[in-house]
Amino acid sequence: MNHQHTEPTTSSSSSSSNHSNGGDSNVVVDGAVIVGAGPSGLAASACLKQKGIPSIILERCDCIASLWQHKTYDRLRLHLPKSFCQLPLHPFPSHYPKYPSKRQFISYLETYARKFGIKPHFNETVTAAEYDETVGLWRVKTTSCNDDVSEVGLGLGFSRCCKNKEYVCRWVVVATGENAEVVVPEMEGVEEFAGAVVHTCHYKSGEMFKGKRVLVVGSGNSGMEVCLDLCSFGARPSIVVRDTVHVLPQEMLGRSTFGLSMWLLKWLPIRLVDRFLLLLSWLIIGDISKLGLTRPKMGPLQLKNLTGKTPVLDVGTIPKIRSGHVQVRPGIRRLKRLAVEFVDGRVENYDAIILATGYKSNVPSWLRGGNMFCEKDGLPKSPFTNGWKGGHGLYAVGFTKHGLLGASIDARRIAEDIKQQWTSHDSSSKKQVHPILEQVF
The missing domain is CATH 3.50.50.60 (FAD/NAD(P)-binding domain)
Incomplete structure (x- = not known):
């Protein structure tokens, strides 16, 4: 050297x-x-x-x-x-x-x-x-x-x-x-909300949220994992999912999903690799559309190449959604003093909001x-x-x-x-x- x-x-x-x-x-x-x-x-x-x-x-x-x-x-x-x-x-x-x-x-x-x-x-x-x-x-x-x-x-x-x-x-x-720099979305009524509003850059663990109803805004890898962490400390999390999202298992066929994808791309076109990954994902974690999660029309690897949007690699949150320990909610219309109103008209009480907005x-x-x-x-x-x-x-x-x-x-x-x-x-x-x-x- x-x-x-x-x-x-x-x-x-x-x-x-x-x-x-x-x-x-x-x-x-x-x-x-x-x-x-x-x-x-x-x-x-x-x-x-x-x-x-x-x-x-x-x-x-x-x-x-x-x-x-x-x-x-x-x-x-x-x-x-x-x-x-x-x-x-x-x-x-x-x-x-x-x-x-x-x-x-x-x-x-x-x-x-x-x-x-x-x-x-x-x-x-x-x-x-x-x-x-x-x-x-x-x-x-x-x-x-x-x-x-x-x-x-x-x-x-x-x-x-x-x-x-x-x-x-x-x-x-x-x-x-x-x-x-952190991204903090504009939310109508945020000044009125009486609970804590915390970006994930300040979140360390779910210990302080034990027994509380927590709304996690953002459905990327961080948002999904924060929900899992909140569950492990006895909190009651919900997650806001506004857009379509690809969720894949962290591992497939005994290999990391990323490693398997890179290997397959050496031999197959990206569209075929995407179809194969989605098939395996369906077999391993099931149909996520039944959980309130909608996949994009474009495959996960194609979407990543085109937009840079990374698929979520599930480390245990999907089973928590399926069991009801994590609730999926649509976009937020406005915040109230002790509650959140969603775009579908539903109003629910929350003690805290965590911004996993990147x-x-x-x-x-x-x-x-x-x-x-x-x-x-x-x-x-x-x-x-x-x-x-x-x-x-x-x-x-x-x-x-x-x-x-x-x-x-x-x-x-x-x-x-x-x-x-x-x-x-x-x-x-x-x-x-x-x-x-x-x-x-």
């Missing part, structure tokens, strides 16, 4: 205008700037390091994989086998189960970061990134703030100390992913210009497998809607592409980097 030049060479200088509480600084980075220290950002950094390319990671939170560490429920496990979820250059430990737990996955990522010497810049939020055509380089602006205790009058108070930085570099790798990209809020990302949804305009590369040294990893496997593929491609530019720019051209960069300031 080549580890030459793997620590980013930087130079700093104070800017002419200092922040009132901390001061601004400019940082020159010879390698790549990666935005986001989730699995995608770690994978990109490791692949670059293996190619001998330096990089730094900018992370707004206080740890790697902050979504996994701070915003996931306790019972969460990988829904796909570990062989499809490992990051490049480092497999999961052999003693890990087929579907690692949340804690095991976090431990794996921490080991991964240590192995490759990845040390992100934590608590540093990227506020803007823009390509400067006058010098042919990227300007990445960040803010980091700390609350310091200080004496205010006769008592103690808090003084916020903020520092601004501007990184200048040739390559920017966007690794903030598809799950950067997340969205935040790239449009800080990436300036360029034509790589869509302003509406913050995702690359080009579909997988072509959405990893933009113009002027801009890259994206983890936006494929193909999970960790897609992110790993992106990371390898990005590292190889930057390696070719790094090699062609080596020797005499590379020696000119700092003199050119210093003209920026």
Whole structure:
């Protein structure tokens, strides 16, 4: 493994205008700037390091994989086998189960970061990134703030100390992913509702909901699994299902449904594979239309390829729906003080509402210009497998809607592409980097 030049060479200088509480600084980075220290950002950094390319990671939170560490429920496990979820250059430990737990996955990522010497810049939020055509380089602006205790009058108070930085570099790798910000739907009467309304990013377990009637909004993998978790703690959950949904068993014929699908696609057209999966699903979990769940007309794999919508892999919720422990409800018309009115006119009392309504990209809020990302949804305009590369040294990893496997593929491609530019720019051209960069300031 080549580890030459793997620590980013930087130079700093104070800017002419200092922040009132901390001061601004400019940082020159010879390698790549990666935005986001989730699995995608770690994978990109490791692949670059293996190619001998330096990089730094900018992370707004206080740890790697902050979504996994701070915003996931306790019972969460990988829904796909570990062989499809490992990051490049480092497999999961052999003693890990087929579907690692949340804690095991976090431990794996921490080991991964240590192995490759990845040390992100934590608590540093990227506020803007823009390509400067006058010098042919990227300007990445960040803010980091700390609350310091200080004496205010006769008592103690808090003084916020903020520092601004501007990184200048040739390559920017966007690794903030598809799950950067929560999605909270608009619901009429939400201010009137007397119970708790909680997004799954704040949900840890069903312990606090024991004996309560809970409405889960969202019928994806998270919504279905939260219902199962609520049942295990003695709650009485209902789930809102507004749209059609594909539900498949997590395993078929002794193999993971995902693994079986990938194997079948090597030999059969996608339509035949979809028909086979739906037949097996009907044999294993039965006719879900009798449970109030309607399948889309398009098959699960075709729908995934066309829209990115992932089928639900059932881990035990369907039997709970069949037994009546989980009730299926249509869309919400409005909320009342102690009740919910549904679009079919039914009104039912609930103690709490859990929003399993997912997340969205935040790239449009800080990436300036360029034509790589869509302003509406913050995702690359080009579909997988072509959405990893933009113009002027801009890259994206983890936006494929193909999970960790897609992110790993992106990371390898990005590292190889930057390696070719790094090699062609080596020797005499590379020696000119700092003199050119210093003209920026």
